[in-house]
Amino acid sequence: MRLRPIIVGVAAAAAVATAGGVAAASTGTSQPAATPSAGSAAVTATPSAGTSQPVATPSAGASSTPAGGASSTPGSGGGVPSSGPVTLTPVAFTVVGAQGTPISAGAVAEILASCLGPDASRYHAVLALRAPIASADQDGVVVAVNSAKQYVQCETKGRKGTSQSVPPTFINDRLWGSGHLIEYFDSTGEPAGGGRYLLLGAGHYAANVARITISYGSDPKQYPAQMAGGAFAYTTALSTNADQLGPNIELPTPYVHAYDASGHEIYNQKNDPTL
Secondary structure, X not given: OOOOOEEEOEOOEEEXXXXXXXXXXOOOOOOOEEOOOOOOOOEEOOOXXXXXXXXXXXXXXXXXXXXXXXXXXXXXXXXXXXXXXXXXXXXXXXEEEOOOEEOOHHHHHHHHHHHHHHHHHXXXXXXXXXXXXXXXXXXXXXXXXXXXXXXXXXXXXXXXXXXXXOOOOOOOOOOEOOOOOEEEEEEEEEEEEOOEEEEEEXXXXXXXXXXXXXXXXXXXXXXXXXXXXXEEEEEEEEEEOHHHOOOOEEOOOEEEEEEOOOOOEEEEHHHOOOO
């Protein structure tokens, strides 16, 4: 299974998902990472051409040190990485919105064209959602698929689309994890002002999955993801305590849960022990 790092745009800084949430990291191209088991350190794996490597969020106890030990310091010349360890500040949070609204067909066409360039004509959208809040760079997500059932994800801002993947079409139809039920795509998180953060992500699932939900951090409550065309996506607004905000905050990790038609949970990302 593959889960892209959660990118939290605090000023000019980027960040990657680590145990329990988000840690600051140097800016640049995001790469898939192999998932460590509980208690192990996160490792980065560079995919070979045409393949994708599985990634899942590290479980509690994994190292929260960013790859290379670098951090981006807001206000230091446009996010120039600085060396040294990063101290994370966990925050209390409340989910204040977890339901996206549809994006119009005309806007979706423009989003895919700007996100995928000449490859856009090979894909058709299966999910297109505006988030309940907007950050400076993102306000939703579009997931599209081609005739080979290979998926792409584009984050939206108005009628424009961008991708964390390089190239943007670097998403495929392989299912990873226990039972090969779920594949994660890109997950992002960005400040939206007023102590709020926008989290969004997407993926696809096996045919026997009837329902997908998302929980956040240690909170057991689950929120429905939206599903269509073999893909799922979530767009979530978090509210945090204003006096806890800072450049290296640790947001809660989103965890994917999948259920079959009888309502039985057949996948829980927190309990997935292997790739």
